[in-house]
Amino acid sequence: MPYIETVSEIASLRRELSKADLCFIGEFTRENISRWLDRGSWFEVGLYGYADFHAVCGDIDIPWSGVAVASIDETTRTEANDIKPAPSRP
Secondary structure, three states: OOEEEEEOOOOEEEEEOOHHHHHHHOOOOHHHHHHHHHOOOOHHHHHHOOOEEEEEEOOEEEOOOOHHHHHHHHHHHHHHHOOOOOOOOO
């Protein structure tokens, strides 16, 4: 399944891309995905912004653009994984 991961200073997000998303993106290139993200096509990215992204569709793998951003992503993921769900109510 095609997906995109984005990272900002406060959030790391992953989204499975639908056929409609792929239609709006067009040719699966860094430039087209960046334009799609800049249009606010994904609510969370519109809210948090994004510093970088990694995207995969079939055998096309668009890597993170920089090492520093990938390290922000690891920190954000670690912090997110440390969040425990609230206990369920009886």
